[in-house]
Structure formats: structure tokens, C-alpha cells
Amino acid sequence: MATQDEVTETIRGWFTGRLPQDLFDGPPEVTVDREEITIVGRIPEPETADDASEAERAAAREGRIKEFRERTRESRIRVASEAEHKFRRKVSWWVRCGETTQPFTTLAVPMMTRLRQRDRQVLDTLVDAGVARSRADALAWCVRQVGERAESWMAELRDAMRTVERIRDAGPDLDG
Structure with missing residues (x-):
């Protein structure tokens, strides 16, 4: 029987190979437990003016996260559906943009x-x-x-x- 580390490595490898290459900046963070696979991907921070306030930067990150969520929804659902069938666990998506991390979906068991x-x-x-x-x-x-x-x-x-x-x-x- 595979150890938890081996299961996590297999799932991480599958997602690394299956996700569209340009979806995230680098490989996603993958966390696995008995019920859920959580994918945390980093997206580029939007460019703002050099003199932008922290409130402006936070609003820009929030807007970038919303745009990313809407633009990638279909492909993320397709990948999650495959993974849920293959690994018999639900998939949750999170995104990290700069210092902001936001969940799209999570599972409460x-x-x-x-x-x-x-x-x-x-x-x-x-x-x-x-x-x-x-x-x-x-x-x-x-x-x-x-x-x-x-x-x-x-x-x-x-x-x-x-x-x-x-x-x-x-x-x-x-x-x-």
C-alpha cells in the first residue's frame, strides 16, 4: 500500500503534467488528505503605478484574481472532474497573487x-x-x-x- 507521501507525490505529478502549462506561474502547491486535493497556484501580480497605495494594489490583486477565476473556470472544472474520478477525492482551487491568497472552492467534511x-x-x-x-x-x-x-x-x-x-x-x- 502506498504511503501518504507517495500518494501526494503521485497526485502532485499528475496535476503538474495535466494542468495547462501557462495556467500558473510555476508548479502548483498540492495538499492531499483522505477527502480533498487542494491546488494553490500563483498568478502574476498586476502592474500598478509606482506611487500606488496599498489599497490600490490590493484592489488590483482582487480584480486580477476575479478575472483569472472567470477565465479559467471551464478548464479547471474539466481537470477537477478528471482528478475526482481518478483519485476519488474532491478538488479545491486556491490562487495566490502577490500577498493575497484566495480560495475558489473548499470542502467542509x-x-x-x-x-x-x-x-x-x-x-x-x-x-x-x-x-x-x-x-x-x-x-x-x-x-x-x-x-x-x-x-x-x-x-x-x-x-x-x-x-x-x-x-x-x-x-x-x-x-x-
Whole structure:
């Protein structure tokens, strides 16, 4: 069975070969999990006057992103349809223009969990305080907070998981 890294590399390679060569400035960033493939491509920043304000530059980037989205919609849908059939995962598109990154499509996957009263009280406090609209939103908020604040720890954990995968794959053949 292929490791997660091998699956990601295969999918990244497929998209690199399948996307129109002039779609993005360079190869796209490809992130893969069990349900979704996220493609983040860089597009050229629009030229603005040397004395343009940051507000003007931001508006120009926003306009460039909108133009790109509309112009490439059909080809992106065609590629996504092929990929979804081939890899059995949904495809999400994001674009990066200068310092602006914007999603076009994303997937929200429902997750089931059992929580004890103390954990439910945390979610209810977030709802009561107006941080979240529902327990589901509160749980998603908590997950985002951990992901943002524990980035180096999460990276270290993922590296350790890759090491375990390599060791497991190199282990003795127990089927023979």
C-alpha cells in the first residue's frame, strides 16, 4: 500500500503534467488528505503605478484574481472532474497573487466525535460568548486554533509519522 507521501507525490505529478502549462506561474502547491486535493497556484501580480497605495494594489490583486477565476473556470472544472474520478477525492482551487491568497472552492467534511461534559462546556462557552454560532463551529474554531498555534509541533508530529511509515514498510514480510 502506498504511503501518504507517495500518494501526494503521485497526485502532485499528475496535476503538474495535466494542468495547462501557462495556467500558473510555476508548479502548483498540492495538499492531499483522505477527502480533498487542494491546488494553490500563483498568478502574476498586476502592474500598478509606482506611487500606488496599498489599497490600490490590493484592489488590483482582487480584480486580477476575479478575472483569472472567470477565465479559467471551464478548464479547471474539466481537470477537477478528471482528478475526482481518478483519485476519488474532491478538488479545491486556491490562487495566490502577490500577498493575497484566495480560495475558489473548499470542502467542509462533517466529522463525528464523542465529547465528555467538560469538553461540551468549552464548546457551549464559545457559543454563548458569540465566538461561534454552534457547537460544530466552535469545534472547528478550536481545531483551527490548535493548527495555527501548534504549527511546529504538528510538523514534527507529521515527520515522526513519516518515519514510522518508512520503518513499517521496511519491516519483515509477515505474509510469507
